Structure formats: C-alpha cells, structure tokens
Amino acid sequence: MRSSKKTQKKERGLNIIIVGCGKVGSTLVEKLSKESHDITVIDQKNEVIQRITEDYDVMGFTGNGASYSIQIEAGIQDADVLIAVTESDELNLLSCTIAKKVGDCATIARVRNPDYSMELSYLRNQLGLSLIINPELETAREIARLLRLPSALEINSFARGHAELVKFKIPKGNLLHDKPISAMHELNCDMLVCGVERDGNLIIPDGSFIMRGGDAVTFLATPTNSMDFFKKIGVDTHKVKNCMIIGGGKTSYYLGKQLISSGVEVKILELDEKRCEELSVLLPKALILHGDGSDEDLLREEGIESTESFVPLTGLDEENILLTLFARKCSDTKVITKINRSTFSDVLDSLDIGSIVYPRYITxxxxxxxxxxxxxxxxxxxxxxxxxxxxxxxxxxxxxxxxxxxxxxxxxxxxxxxxxxxxxxxxxxxxxxxxxxxxxxxxxxxxxxxxxxxxxxxxxxxxxx
Known part of the structure; x- marks a missing residue:
C-alpha cells in the first residue's frame, strides 16, 4: 500500500529511503525532512505509514523493507542512501544487502544484538555497508563518559576526544554566582563558554554576562582543562568508583562491560532470572542480583544510599524517572536517566533527574x-x-x-x-x-x-x- 504527501520535487538534497518508522526512524524523518531531502519510508504497519505521511512531506509504502518488489516500488534504483532501522537486526542487514544489489546507493543499518558487536567491521566490509550503528552501545558510551566526570550534565566529545563540550549547573552559593563570564578566564583555564540556559531561555553570552547559581553553562575545553576548571571552582571531579544499574538489557550489558574495564564496580538488578544467569556469564566481574529494581526496600538493602552512581535502564521512561527521583531523595549519588520518548521536555527540565540521555537522538x-x-x-x-x-x-x-x-x-x-x-x-x-x-x-x-x-x-x- 502506498501513501503520499509529496507536493513537489525538492530543490536540493538526497534521495533517502528509510526502512522502519519506530522511534529512530520517526526521529530521522523529523530531522531530515527539515533539510530538503527527498524521503521515502517503508514500514509493515499501515497506521504508522499513514501517521508519518500525514505529519511530514514524505512518500510512504506499507510492506517488508527487505522485499525486492517493495524496494523497486519505493525507488531504490534512484536512491542515494537506504537507512534500515527496524527492530530486527537481520531484517536491517538483509534490506541493506538487497539495496546494494539492486541499486547503487549507500546503506546504513541499525544492529543491536551483542552477538554481532564483535563482528561489526567484518559485516560492514563483507556486506558493503556504509555505516553500522548500535544505539545501545552508543548510549552506554555516553553514560560511561558522564560517569567519568560526575559534575557534568552533558559531555559531547570532539577532536577524537581531545576536546569536550561540557554542560554543568552552577551550584547555589558557588564562587561563580554573581560573577561575569570573564571571571572564568581569570581562573587561568583555557576554555570557551558557548551558552547559558536560564529559566528555559538560551543565552549566547559575552564577557559581561552575570552568572547565577542554577544556570546551566556549556563550555568547550580539553578534558584536562575541564577537570582543572571544576577543581578551581570547588566542584567534585572524581570518577565514580561504583555503579548500580537497574535493568539487565543490552544497554546495561554494554555499560557494565565498559565500566568494569575502567575499574568501576558494577551491580545490576534484573527481574528476569534467566537474564540474570546470562549476565552472570557475560559479565563475570559484575554483581548480578535477581530482584525487582523498583522495590524500595531492595534498593535500600543493596546500598542505594551509598552508591556513587545510579543508572536506571528499564524499558519504561516513567519507571526510570521515578527511580532517579527516589535515588536523588536518598543520596547525592550521580544519576543518569534514560528517556526513550522526547515529549514533556519542559516537565523533565523542571525535575531534578540529573543527566538525561536520549538513545533515539544519539543514533x-x-x-x-x-x-x-x-x-x-x-x-x-x-x-x-x-x-x-x-x-x-x-x-x-x-x-x-x-x-x-x-x-x-x-x-x-x-x-x-x-x-x-x-x-x-x-x-x-x-x-x-x-x-x-x-x-x-x-x-x-x-x-x-x-x-x-x-x-x-x-x-x-x-x-x-
């Protein structure tokens, strides 16, 4: 079945086919449609195609994205790139393989299964893929980066890790309160303030801008200078020594593996007993506990009040938020909240839930x-x-x-x-x-x-x- 809301040929941009219109696929349509690309979407659910084509100026086809006939109908022979982001790794890889055989286009596949994580370069080379992206692995990397510098709300890495864009909130009573931006440079730290967020407003400040406690300041510096700056303003800089993770999914596995390799003690609470057994084999140096991570008594018993970092990675945004709020109430632990949906951002900003990661945006x-x-x-x-x-x-x-x-x-x-x-x-x-x-x-x-x-x-x- 075919749906269309296209009005005219775009003046510029690429001819892009997106297979799978879940969270990542929908986000890609939202972003790419603003950049004058010619977009076609394929999904097996007709109601999803109807919604996407009603909301955006795209062509839609209901069907299997790995089907030769569906790809031909969607215009694969004229496509510049096919992006496969369905829930199935195998379907994504097959869609890209067929696209490479039928058309002459770049191919991008989302591959999430840890079984493939050690074979990504092999798969990319053998199947001729342009890019393989693993949302859970990328999310785990971002969380691990934040745990290295707990005072930061966000850390974005540039220059192959030689520079970082760091966001932090000025604590109440900090020496920066009521000081101009130029006071930061007086600390003799080579850095550049890129923006200040206050009361929901974004300000690109000059040197005379007066900072206040509660402002969220984003600056760019080397990792060494970031640490030096935080030390000089009296903000904690030590890397966490232990982490409690709620939920034993793919992201938890990837995060646990990275943290253990950097010397962090890891404790994972998982409700499914079979998954606990699997994680015990995959992460022998982690402490895997079978239990309900949303149980207040269990969390207290397992040391939520003394843990240095707390990361709820359940599949429910609401549960992750509530767990984070509970952890903040119990202690001053570093908390990171995973959010799958992007709605109610204003409400989230008003809550004290620490750093927030959005896997769909990372991907x-x-x-x-x-x-x-x-x-x-x-x-x-x-x-x-x-x-x-x-x-x-x-x-x-x-x-x-x-x-x-x-x-x-x-x-x-x-x-x-x-x-x-x-x-x-x-x-x-x-x-x-x-x-x-x-x-x-x-x-x-x-x-x-x-x-x-x-x-x-x-x-x-x-x-x-």
Missing amino acids: AEKILAYIRAMQNSVGSNIETLYHIFDNRAEALEFKVEKDSPVIGKPIMELKLKDNLLLACLNRNGKVIIPRGQDVICEGDYVVVVTTHTGFTDVSDILKWQ
Missing part, C-alpha cells in the same frame, strides 16, 4: 552526520554532529579540506554568519581555543556551535554576498 545524530557528509561534493568533512541546548542549536566538527575559503585569513577577518560561534581548532592533536588573530589551516578540524541547521561544509559558516 539519529550519527546517521545525520553521515548524510550531511554525503551532500558535500568536495568530500566528506563532517566528523561529528550533536544537537545541543534541547535541540535549539547544533555543534559540528569539520575537517578543513584543500582550497576551502576559510583558509589563510585571520578569524577576525572572516565574515561569519550571525548566531554562530567558532569554538575550537584541532591542529595535529593540539586543541586551540581560537582568538581573532588565529588562522585556519588546511587539515585543521574546526568545531562550530550554531543555531543554523543543515550545514554540510565548513564554508557554510561564511556569509555569502
């Missing part, structure tokens, strides 16, 4: 970065892409290619677009917080923070007369 951002790199006719130079400030801005990392118009002039002479901040340069592994006299060179990696969307090349930062 979508990896795919969006690849799609934008494909659009760049000069060559793939988008390295990293994050949506920040509750999706009100983007942070992008570009590689500067030969003959780029940004090369060779002092930054102060470049005609940069409004609502854009050139946050850092990475030159041969050395991170530079740029000043007006600095010059961008070929081979540099440039991090940009902007409220604009759709940048595909570093030259997009310039005003064109």
Whole structure:
C-alpha cells in the first residue's frame, strides 16, 4: 500500500529511503525532512505509514523493507542512501544487502544484538555497508563518559576526544554566582563558554554576562582543562568508583562491560532470572542480583544510599524517572536517566533527574552526520554532529579540506554568519581555543556551535554576498 504527501520535487538534497518508522526512524524523518531531502519510508504497519505521511512531506509504502518488489516500488534504483532501522537486526542487514544489489546507493543499518558487536567491521566490509550503528552501545558510551566526570550534565566529545563540550549547573552559593563570564578566564583555564540556559531561555553570552547559581553553562575545553576548571571552582571531579544499574538489557550489558574495564564496580538488578544467569556469564566481574529494581526496600538493602552512581535502564521512561527521583531523595549519588520518548521536555527540565540521555537522538545524530557528509561534493568533512541546548542549536566538527575559503585569513577577518560561534581548532592533536588573530589551516578540524541547521561544509559558516 502506498501513501503520499509529496507536493513537489525538492530543490536540493538526497534521495533517502528509510526502512522502519519506530522511534529512530520517526526521529530521522523529523530531522531530515527539515533539510530538503527527498524521503521515502517503508514500514509493515499501515497506521504508522499513514501517521508519518500525514505529519511530514514524505512518500510512504506499507510492506517488508527487505522485499525486492517493495524496494523497486519505493525507488531504490534512484536512491542515494537506504537507512534500515527496524527492530530486527537481520531484517536491517538483509534490506541493506538487497539495496546494494539492486541499486547503487549507500546503506546504513541499525544492529543491536551483542552477538554481532564483535563482528561489526567484518559485516560492514563483507556486506558493503556504509555505516553500522548500535544505539545501545552508543548510549552506554555516553553514560560511561558522564560517569567519568560526575559534575557534568552533558559531555559531547570532539577532536577524537581531545576536546569536550561540557554542560554543568552552577551550584547555589558557588564562587561563580554573581560573577561575569570573564571571571572564568581569570581562573587561568583555557576554555570557551558557548551558552547559558536560564529559566528555559538560551543565552549566547559575552564577557559581561552575570552568572547565577542554577544556570546551566556549556563550555568547550580539553578534558584536562575541564577537570582543572571544576577543581578551581570547588566542584567534585572524581570518577565514580561504583555503579548500580537497574535493568539487565543490552544497554546495561554494554555499560557494565565498559565500566568494569575502567575499574568501576558494577551491580545490576534484573527481574528476569534467566537474564540474570546470562549476565552472570557475560559479565563475570559484575554483581548480578535477581530482584525487582523498583522495590524500595531492595534498593535500600543493596546500598542505594551509598552508591556513587545510579543508572536506571528499564524499558519504561516513567519507571526510570521515578527511580532517579527516589535515588536523588536518598543520596547525592550521580544519576543518569534514560528517556526513550522526547515529549514533556519542559516537565523533565523542571525535575531534578540529573543527566538525561536520549538513545533515539544519539543514533539519529550519527546517521545525520553521515548524510550531511554525503551532500558535500568536495568530500566528506563532517566528523561529528550533536544537537545541543534541547535541540535549539547544533555543534559540528569539520575537517578543513584543500582550497576551502576559510583558509589563510585571520578569524577576525572572516565574515561569519550571525548566531554562530567558532569554538575550537584541532591542529595535529593540539586543541586551540581560537582568538581573532588565529588562522585556519588546511587539515585543521574546526568545531562550530550554531543555531543554523543543515550545514554540510565548513564554508557554510561564511556569509555569502
């Protein structure tokens, strides 16, 4: 069955087929439809296709995305890329394999099963896939990064880990309260403040902006300078020594594995006895407990009041939120809340639930970065892409290619677009917080923070007369 809401051919962009319209697929449609791509969606549920085509300007087909006839009908022979993000790893891989045989397009597959996690490079090479993305593994990596610096609400990594965009909340009574942004630089920490969130508003501050306790400040610095800054303002910087995880799903397995390898003691509470047995084999150094992680008495008995970090990873957003609120009430533990849905963000912001991770956005951002790199006719130079400030801005990392118009002039002479901040340069592994006299060179990696969307090349930062 076919549904359509297309009105006219897009002026630019790629011809994209998305197989699977669940959480990730819907998020991709939402993001990509804003960037003038020609999008076709395939899903086995007709009601899902009807909803997507009513909400967005896309073509829809009801059927099996791995079906040759369905792919032909959806236009695979003219597609630039097929993205398979159904709930089935095998269906995703088969959809991509058929697309490579029938069409001449890039293919992206979501693969979640830990059984495949050690074989991703083999699968990618043998099947000719452009990208394999594992949402649970990427989510676990983000959580592990946050547990390394518990005072941070968000940490986004750039320059192959040499630079970080860190968000933290100024504690009440902190020495930064009632001080201007320029006071941060007086601490002799090489960093750049990129934004301040206050009362739901986003502010791109100058040096005279007065900070207050409760402000959420986002800055860019090297990991070493981030630690140094937090120490100087009296904020805890030590990596957690132990972690209590609720739920024994795929994300819990990946997170437990990463934490154990970095020397963190891991305790996992899981209700399903069979899954407990599986985890005991997969994670022999973790303490796996069979029990209801939402049981208050059990949580107290297992030491929720003394644990240094608490991460509920159940399949229910509501349960994760309630568990986080309970943990905050019991102790000052570092809490991280996994949210699958993106609704009620204003309500979540008003709750004291620590760091929040959205697996659907983590997955979508990896795919969006690849799609934008494909659009760049000069060559793939988008390295990293994050949506920040509750999706009100983007942070992008570009590689500067030969003959780029940004090369060779002092930054102060470049005609940069409004609502854009050139946050850092990475030159041969050395991170530079740029000043007006600095010059961008070929081979540099440039991090940009902007409220604009759709940048595909570093030259997009310039005003064109």
